[in-house]
Amino acid sequence: xxxxxxxxxxxxxxxxxxxxxxxxxxxxxxxxxxxxxxxxxxxxxxxxxxxxxxxxxxxxxxxxxxxxxxxxxxxxxxxxxxxxxxxxxxxxxxxxxxxxxxxxxxxxxxxxxxxxxxxxxxxxxxxxxxxxxxxxxxxxxxxxxxxxxxxxxxxxxxxxxxxxxxxxxxxxxxxxxxxxxxxxxxxxxxxxxxxxxxxxxxxxxxxxxxxxxxxxxxxxxxxxxxxxxxxxxxxxxxxxxxxxxxxxxxxxxxxxxxxxxxxxxxxxxxxxxxxxxxxxxxxxxxxxxxxxxxxxxxxxxxxxxxxxxxxxxxxxxxxxxxxxxxxxxxxxxxxxxxxxxxxxxxxxxxxxxxxxxxxxxxxxxxxxxxxxxxxxxxxxxxxxxxxxxxxxxxxxxxxxxxxxxxxxxxxxxxxxxxxxxxxxxxxxxxxxxxxxxxxxxxxxxxxxxxxxxxxxxxxxxxxxxxxxxxxxxxxxxxxxxxxxxxxxxxxxxxxxxxxxxxxxxxxxxxxxxxxxxxxxxxxxxxxxxxxxxxxxxxxxxxxxxxxxxxxxxxxxxxxxxxxxxxxxxxxxxxxxxxxxxxxxxxxxxxx
Numbered sequence: 001x002x003x004x005x006x007x008x009x010x011x012x013x014x015x016x017x018x019x020x021x022x023x024x025x026x027x028x029x030x031x032x033x034x035x036x037x038x039x040x041x042x043x044x045x046x047x048x049x050x051x052x053x054x055x056x057x058x059x060x061x062x063x064x065x066x067x068x069x070x071x072x073x074x075x076x077x078x079x080x081x082x083x084x085x086x087x088x089x090x091x092x093x094x095x096x097x098x099x100x101x102x103x104x105x106x107x108x109x110x111x112x113x114x115x116x117x118x119x120x121x122x123x124x125x126x127x128x129x130x131x132x133x134x135x136x137x138x139x140x141x142x143x144x145x146x147x148x149x150x151x152x153x154x155x156x157x158x159x160x161x162x163x164x165x166x167x168x169x170x171x172x173x174x175x176x177x178x179x180x181x182x183x184x185x186x187x188x189x190x191x192x193x194x195x196x197x198x199x200x201x202x203x204x205x206x207x208x209x210x211x212x213x214x215x216x217x218x219x220x221x222x223x224x225x226x227x228x229x230x231x232x233x234x235x236x237x238x239x240x241x242x243x244x245x246x247x248x249x250x251x252x253x254x255x256x257x258x259x260x261x262x263x264x265x266x267x268x269x270x271x272x273x274x275x276x277x278x279x280x281x282x283x284x285x286x287x288x289x290x291x292x293x294x295x296x297x298x299x300x301x302x303x304x305x306x307x308x309x310x311x312x313x314x315x316x317x318x319x320x321x322x323x324x325x326x327x328x329x330x331x332x333x334x335x336x337x338x339x340x341x342x343x344x345x346x347x348x349x350x351x352x353x354x355x356x357x358x359x360x361x362x363x364x365x366x367x368x369x370x371x372x373x374x375x376x377x378x379x380x381x382x383x384x385x386x387x388x389x390x391x392x393x394x395x396x397x398x399x400x401x402x403x404x405x406x407x408x409x410x411x412x413x414x415x416x417x418x419x420x421x422x423x424x425x426x427x428x429x430x431x432x433x434x435x436x437x438x439x440x441x442x443x444x445x446x447x448x449x450x451x452x453x454x455x456x457x458x459x460x461x462x463x464x465x466x467x468x469x470x471x472x473x474x475x476x477x478x479x480x481x482x483x484x485x486x487x488x489x490x491x492x493x494x495x496x497x498x499x500x501x502x503x504x505x506x507x508x509x510x511x512x513x514x515x516x517x518x519x520x521x522x523x524x525x526x527x528x529x530x531x532x533x534x535x536x537x538x539x540x541x542x543x544x545x546x547x548x549x550x551x552x553x554x555x556x557x558x559x560x561x562x563x564x565x566x567x568x569x570x571x572x573x574x575x576x577x578x579x580x581x582x583x584x585x586x587x588x589x590x591x
Contacts, residue, residue, distance in 0.1 A: 031062045031111070031112055031113045032060055032061055032062040032113065033061060033062070033111070033113040033114040034058050034060065034061025034062075034065060034109045034110065034111050034113070034114060034115065034116050035058050035059045035060045035061060035116065036058075036116045036117075036118065037056050037057060037058040037067075037107055037108070037109045037116060037117070037118040038056075038057055038118050038119065039054055039055065039056055039057075039105055039106065039107055039118050039119075039121040040054070040055045040057060041053075041054055041105075041121060041123060042054075044122070044123065044124060045123075045124040045125075045126055046097050046123070046124070046125055046126065047125075047126045047127070047205065048096075048097065048098055048099055048125050048126065048127035048128075049096045049097070049098070050096060050097055051093070051094065051095040051096060051097065052093075052094040052095075052097040052101070052123065053091060053092070053093050053094070054069070054091065054092040054093075054094070054105055054107075054121075054123070055090060055091045055092075056069070056090045056091070056092075056107030056109065056118060057090070058109045058116070061109060061111050061113075062111050062112060062113060063111065064111065065090075065109050065110065065111050066109070066110045066111075067089060067090045067107055067108065067109055067110075068107065068108045068110075069092050069105065069106070069107050069108075070105070070106045070107070070108070070117075070120075071101075071103055071104070071105055072103050072104040072105075072106075072120065073102075073103045073104075074102055074103050074104075074122075090107075092105070092107075094123075097123075097125055098125065098127075099125050099127045099163065101123060101125055102123060102124055102125040102163070103122070103123065104120040104121065104122050104123075105120060105121050105122075105123055106118050106119065106120040106121070124163070125163065126163050126164070126202075126204055126205060127161075127162065127163050127205075128160065128161055128162025128163055128166065128200075128202050128205075128207070128209075129160035129161065129162035129166040129200035129201065129202050129207065129208070129209045130160050130161045130162065130200075130209065131160065131209050131211060132158045132159065132160035132166075132168075132198040132199075132200045132209060132210065132211040133158070133159050133160070133211065134156060134157070134158050134196070134198050134211050134213050135156075135157045135158075135159075136148070136154065136155070136156055136157075136213070136215070137154070137155040137157075138152065138154075142216065145213065145214035145215065145216055146213055146214070146215050146216070147215070147216040147217075147218055147301070148188055148215065148216070148217055148218070149217075149218050149219075149301060149302040150188065150189060150190055150217055150218060150219035150220075150302055151187050151188070151189075152187070152188055153184070153185070153186050153187065153188070154184075154185045154188045154215070155182060155183070155184050155185075156170065156182070156183040156184075156185070156196060156198075156215075157181065157182050157183075158170070158181055158182075158183075158198035158200065158211070159181070160198070160200030160209055160211075162200065162202050163202075164202065164203065164204050166200035166201060166202060167179075167200070167201045167203060168180055168181045168198060168199070168200055168201075169198075169199040169201070170183045170196060170197070170198060170199075171196070171197040171199060172192070172194060172195070172196055173194045173195055174195075174197075183196075188217055189217070190217045190219050190248070192215075192217060193215055193216055193217035194214070194215065195212055195213070195214055195215075196212065196213055196214075196215055197210055197211070197212040198210060198211050198212075216248075217248075218247075218248060218249065218300070218301045218302040219247055219248055219302055220247045220251065220300045220302045220303050220307075221244045221245060221246035221247035221250075221251055221277075221300075222246055222247075223244075224244070224298075224307050224309060225242055225243065225244035225251070225253065225296055225298045225307055225308070225309040226242070226243050226244070226309060227240070227241070227242050227294075227296050227309040227310060227311040228240075228241045228243075228311065229241070229311050229313060229343050229344040230344050231285075231344045231347055231363075231386075231387070231388050232282065232388070235347055235386045235387075235388060236284070236285050236286070236388055237282050237283060237284050237285050237388055238282070238283045238285055238288065238313060238344060238388045238389075239280060239281075239282055239283075240255055240280065240281040240282075240283055240294055240296075240311065241278070241279070241280050242255065242278065242279040242280075242296035242298075242309065243277070243278050244277060244278075244298055244307070245277050245278075246277075247300060247302075249276075249300075249301065250276040250277040251276065251277060251298045251299065251300045251307075252274050252275070252276055252298065252299045252300065253274065253275055253276065253277070253278065253279035253296055253297070253298050254274040254275075254279060254296070254297045254299075255279055255281040255294060255295070255296055255297075256294065256295045256296075256297055257294060258292045258293050258294060279296060281294075283313075285387075285388030285389050285390075286391065288313055288388075288389055289389075290313070290314055290315050290389050291312060291313070291314050292312065292313050293310055293311070293312045293313075294310065294311055294312075294313070295308055295309070295310045296308065296309050296310070296311075311343060312343060313343055313344070313389060314342055314343055314389070315342055315346075315387050315389050315390055316339050316340065316341035316342035316345070316346055316387070317341060318339075319339065319385075319394050319396065320337055320338065320339035320346070320348060320383055320385040320394060320395065320396045321337070321338055321339070321396060322335065322336070322337050322381075322383050322396040322397065322398045323335075323336050323398075324336070324398055324400065326372075330372055331371070331372060332369050332370060332371055332372060333369075333370045333371075333372060333376060333400065334367055334368070334369050334370075335350060335367070335368040335369075335370065335381055335383075335398060336365070336366075336367050337350065337365065337366050337367075337368075337383035337385075337396065338364065338365045339364065339365075339385045340364050340365070341364075342364075342387060344363070344387075344388065345363035345364040346363065346364065346385045346386065346387045347361045347362070347363055347385070347386050347387070348361065348362055348363070348364070348365065348366040348383055348384070348385050349361040349362070349366060349383070349384055350366060350368040350381060350382070350383055350384075351381070351382045351383075351384055352379065352380070352381060352382075353379060353380035353381070353382070358381075366383065368381070376400045377400060377401060377402060378399065378400070378401055379399070379400055380397060380398070380399050381397070381398045381399075381400070382395050382396075382397050382398075383395060383396050383397075383398075507524065510524060511524075
């Protein structure tokens with residue numbers, strides 16, 4: 001028997017036949033499972049900094065209910081709970097919302113029976129643009145700016161975080177040049193240097209931000225560096241100068257000695273430290289050997305391999321040469337000294353015989369002009385040449401003097417001592433003429449005056465060159481200007497006159513002595529024709545039978561009178577033939 005039943009009826013265990021009745025209360029609870037929740041947003045797209053509320057709602061489910069939230073980033077990464085938030089409430093409050101809150105949200109509802117999760121809902125946070133960040137390729141930052149070499153390809157990129165993405169506009173010196181996040185400049189030119197501004201715009205929020213950089217374009221100087229060497233003021237050292245002007249920034253120059261290797265441009269050891277655009281190095285002449293080479297190393301940011309120029313120091317060959325020449329009309333005398341070649345060139349200066357300096361020092365060549373008003377006869381002049389690589393100076397000397405008159409073997413030779421031209425000519429005059437005096441070296445010759453009317457002749461000959469006349473070089477190595485033309489021309493004209501006169505005399509003689517020179521007479525006078533007039537002299541030569549048979553012409557063509565005629569005698573005291581005197585005038589033609 002069920003004890004519970006027995007207990008409730010209250011009958012004794014042994015007493016049968018008595019009915020006992022009891023009452024019991026039973027509570028029945030029905031649990032309803034939760035339905036699938038859904039999420040409600042106060043705004044599907046919210047601006048950064050505003051407040052956003054998310055609510056998880058279920059239609060049915062036996063309480064108590066609990067809620068939890070899940071957050072996935074826009075790219076799908078799952079977060080256990082929204083960043084910075086927690087709890088299990090049905091409402092999620094984002095105050096204020098920021099860009100990290102953007103993404104997918106889902107909620108889960110639980111009770112004693114089950115749990116359900118809602119579909120994800122996307123929350124968009126609108127923000128930006130932030131301040132742009134500009135990058136430059138190739139990357140070469142300077143202090144507060146960027147730099148690039150001319151003719152390089154330059155890429156400017158701009159990044160400004162924004163939602164929605166920013167719209168980018170590029171400005172060059174305030175003017176729009178490009179729209180887009182990346183601006184490419186192929187083979188950039190120096191005119192494209194300046195300020196570049198990246199303007200970022202959020203079209204949803206109508207907000208803008210910008211950033212500016214300075215872009216510097218490097219370009220090397222035009223051409224290549226130039227090297228030169230000059231003697232210092234004391235003529236003992238050599239100043240090496242290197243120039244390469246222009247470019248941006250200026251080229252960096254550095255001298256390297258002959259025994260130094262070409263090191264990197266950052267190595268500042270060498271003949272001189274680095275400088276910009278121009279570099280000077282002083283080299284002691286006594287310690288520098290003839291033929292030493294020096295290099296100027298040039299570096300520039302726009303050049304990968306740099307540039308170089310070289311110079312070699314050397315002493316000119318030979319020794320200085322001196323010469324003297326008279327100007328037109330003999331107003332001045334020019335003393336010239338030359339010693340060409342060498343690096344640096346030799347420095348020349350004139351000194352007089354008393355050791356006084358004349359003029360100023362000049363390289364390679366110097367000219368000293370002296371007035372003929374002063375007495376220059378017998379004065380010595382010295383041209384001193386100095387070179388830094390030569391310990392002792394060298395010199396050449398000149399002595400100004402009157403030309404000499406030389407007579408030998410019956411000839412009179414007038415020559416200018418010390419002439420050093422490229423060619424010489426002699427005028428030989430066989431005539432007892434008077435030889436005038438000769439002035440300063442290079443002066444034109446005075447005209448000659450005939451002393452007698454005896455036959456004479458003019459002969460133009462060539463004399464040996466100066467190299468074969470050492471006596472002339474030892475006398476006075478002067479080089480007069482080309483003033484022989486008047487003398488030669490006058491001599492030629494006079495020769496023509498003399499030749500014409502002699503020709504006329506010869507014709508006259510043949511005409512008068514027809515009997516002695518019948519063939520020449522016939523050749524000269526019969527060629528004119530039978531009607532040609534006879535000269536008066538021919539009538540005297542004809543034979544006349546009316547004179548008593550005198551003067552009959554012999555078969556040989558000579559008359560008896562002519563044969564008996566005695567030659568005329570010369571005046572008393574005069575020789576029959578004048579001994580000719582040869583006058584040799586030597587002049588120099590300067591080129």
